Amino acid sequence: MARLLVIDDDRSLVELLSDYLTRAGHEVTGAPDGQRGLAAAAETRPELIILDVTMPGLDGWQTLARLRAGDTVPVIMLTARGDEAEILRGFAAGADDYVTKPFSFAQLAARIGAVVERTSSGRQAPEVLRGSDLEVDTVRHRVLRAGVPIELTPTEFSILVTLMREAGRVLSARQIVTEVWGSEYMEETGYIRRYVWHLRQKLEVDPRQPRYVLNERGIGYLFPAAE
Amino acid sequence: MSLSSNNRTQPPPPSAARLLRLLRWVLPVALFVIAVVIEWGEHVRIEGESVSPSFFVETALFGLIGPTVIFLTLSWVVRLIDAYARTSDELAEVNRDLEAKISQRTAHLEVATAQLASANDDLAAANEELRQLDRLKSEFVSLVSHQLRAPLTNIRGALEIISESADGLPPTSRRPLEILTLETGHLSTLIVKILDVSRIEAGRLSLSLGPVAVEPLLARACAGTFGPERGRRWRLNVEAGLPPAWADEMLLEEVVRNLLENAARYAPSEHPVAVSATIGGGHIRVVVEDHGPGIPIEEHGLIFGSFHRIGESDSTASGYGLGLYLAEKLVVAMGGAIGVESPIWPEPDGPGSRFFFTLPVAPDEPRGLDDETEDA
Numbered sequence: 001m002a003r004l005l006v007i008d009d010d011r012s013l014v015e016l017l018s019d020y021l022t023r024a025g026h027e028v029t030g031a032p033d034g035q036r037g038l039a040a041a042a043e044t045r046p047e048l049i050i051l052d053v054t055m056p057g058l059d060g061w062q063t064l065a066r067l068r069a070g071d072t073v074p075v076i077m078l079t080a081r082g083d084e085a086e087i088l089r090g091f092a093a094g095a096d097d098y099v100t101k102p103f104s105f106a107q108l109a110a111r112i113g114a115v116v117e118r119t120s121s122g123r124q125a126p127e128v129l130r131g132s133d134l135e136v137d138t139v140r141h142r143v144l145r146a147g148v149p150i151e152l153t154p155t156e157f158s159i160l161v162t163l164m165r166e167a168g169r170v171l172s173a174r175q176i177v178t179e180v181w182g183s184e185y186m187e188e189t190g191y192i193r194r195y196v197w198h199l200r201q202k203l204e205v206d207p208r209q210p211r212y213v214l215n216e217r218g219i220g221y222l223f224p225a226a227e
Numbered sequence: 228m229s230l231s232s233n234n235r236t237q238p239p240p241p242s243a244a245r246l247l248r249l250l251r252w253v254l255p256v257a258l259f260v261i262a263v264v265i266e267w268g269e270h271v272r273i274e275g276e277s278v279s280p281s282f283f284v285e286t287a288l289f290g291l292i293g294p295t296v297i298f299l300t301l302s303w304v305v306r307l308i309d310a311y312a313r314t315s316d317e318l319a320e321v322n323r324d325l326e327a328k329i330s331q332r333t334a335h336l337e338v339a340t341a342q343l344a345s346a347n348d349d350l351a352a353a354n355e356e357l358r359q360l361d362r363l364k365s366e367f368v369s370l371v372s373h374q375l376r377a378p379l380t381n382i383r384g385a386l387e388i389i390s391e392s393a394d395g396l397p398p399t400s401r402r403p404l405e406i407l408t409l410e411t412g413h414l415s416t417l418i419v420k421i422l423d424v425s426r427i428e429a430g431r432l433s434l435s436l437g438p439v440a441v442e443p444l445l446a447r448a449c450a451g452t453f454g455p456e457r458g459r460r461w462r463l464n465v466e467a468g469l470p471p472a473w474a475d476e477m478l479l480e481e482v483v484r485n486l487l488e489n490a491a492r493y494a495p496s497e498h499p500v501a502v503s504a505t506i507g508g509g510h511i512r513v514v515v516e517d518h519g520p521g522i523p524i525e526e527h528g529l530i531f532g533s534f535h536r537i538g539e540s541d542s543t544a545s546g547y548g549l550g551l552y553l554a555e556k557l558v559v560a561m562g563g564a565i566g567v568e569s570p571i572w573p574e575p576d577g578p579g580s581r582f583f584f585t586l587p588v589a590p591d592e593p594r595g596l597d598d599e600t601e602d603a
């Protein structure tokens with residue numbers, strides 16, 4: 001399936017993961033620290049690297065920075081904490097996904113499958129939607145306006161992505177609700193106005209003069225198409 | 228404070244009093260002598276009379292009556308002065324007593340104040356020590372939990388590897404393997420919860436607030452806990468037109484799941500758990516009702532504390548006493564309140580409990596800014 005490299009100072013984990021992932025059809029190499037991990041990466045040219053954050057010597061972040069200096073190989077971080085700050089830092093540093101310990105091997109295997117598929121089919125291009133100076137990474141759930149990160153709740157994010165995927169087309173409140181919450185909530189269009197208002201407060205430079213989420217009187221909302 | 232400093236009417240000085248006492252005698256005697264000499268001079272020397280009755284009469288008139296009147300007047304003044312002096316002495320005595328009492332009381336007060344300050348210091352020190360201990364405890368629990376994650380990941384992984392080939396195992400090993408897997412899952416959940424709690428206690432919880440449509444979230448949480456089928460294990464009733472709540476989506480789902488897991492753990496499966504959401508008083512109120520054994524009234528104030536388990540002796544329920552603690556902290560962090568009522572049903576074998584929490588309503592846009600976007 002894929003050539004993988006596991007970099008973790010916990011030898012038992014490397015051994016068990018190698019065993020598990022080999023059974024799942026991957027070709028796995030292990031490395032006990034960042035230094036040897038970088039050497040192994042140069043030697044085996046893995047298609048994906050599983051990288052532990054907490055390691056003695058060169059830690060996960062330093063290893064990631066050096067990997068990123070010369071390569072775009074996808075990396076899944078094994079974080080020791082569930083902190084949002086740490087996760088954001090990981091994404092900012094170029095990680096493709098993360099798993100928080102304690103994790104299940106099946107969960108990690110599913111993430112590996114998803115990342116490998118994404119990067120091999122889309123060739124290093126996770127789905128990034130752009131419009132004006134807005135950049136939305138649908139995989140990492142990250143929104144940048146002129147390079148500055150904007151924090152949205154998962155539902156606000158879904159509404160924005162729904163509109164951006166249909167940029168230039170007016171979507172009715174019913175269509176948005178169906179897309180975001182599912183068809184059983186099709187009639188609950190009362191939510192949308194409030195969501196859009198809050199979305200604009202976070203997203204727009206001037207919420208009273210919106211540029212990204214526009215209103216089409218009596219019909220619905222649209223994200224303007226790129227000119 | 229000194230009272231004598233306020234005493235403006237000083238008694239006359241003792242030397243003046245002594246002079247007055249002396250004058251009381253000296254002045255009448257001198258006047259008598261002068262009167263006798265004058266009368267004697269007038270009658271005997273000038274008029275050449277021998278000692279006559281008129282001499283005695285006049286001497287008695289000028290030499291006795293005048294000095295006597297002066298003597299009496301001066302005596303009266305002396306008496307007044309004495310009385311005044313005595314009163315002053317008494318007043319001074321009273322003042323001294325009062326001052327003594329005040330200084331005594333002040334000393335007592337100072338001692339009491341010092342004792343109070345010292346007690347306050349002791350309390351503050353004890354308080355700080357407790358806080359320190361609490362911090363240490365949180366840090367310790369957090370550290371241990373962090374340390375437990377790595378081996379736990381390995382144990383889970385090893386079990387997953389064994390489970391994949393469980394068909395080849397003798398039947399006597401399969402059940403223990405299932406139990407091991409289940410317990411390892413519980414342990415993982417516990418550690419994640421402990422870490423969540425320590426994050427909240429350390430003030431490292433960051434909220435991502437926004438509008439949250441309550442019904443889809445409740446339906447998702449119910450389906451996740453009890454399975455997708457409605458009616459059998461769970462029922463959901465949301466007031467029509469309920470506005471979105473103002474909350475953190477992920478954390479709100481965590482709160483609801485904690486309440487539902489509690490209901491799932493304690494309540495019998497033949498009665499569905501009833502979940503509802505209504506609006507009132509500017510707040511959204513979410514209620515979870517079950518037909519479980521209920522919660523004794525004396526425990527109502529305790530169940531939201533950490534590591535408190537309902538019915539400590541009940542070893543069948545596998546809770547760790549963190550779910551409600553976490554739920555309370557999260558609800559409060561999102562600006563709401565949480566509570567419990569029990570019993571809620573008349574059945575003695577299933578009095579049930581009703582957990583409820585409130586959340587603020589997501590602020591609406593100011594009217595007229597954006598036009599109505601009714602579905603076309």
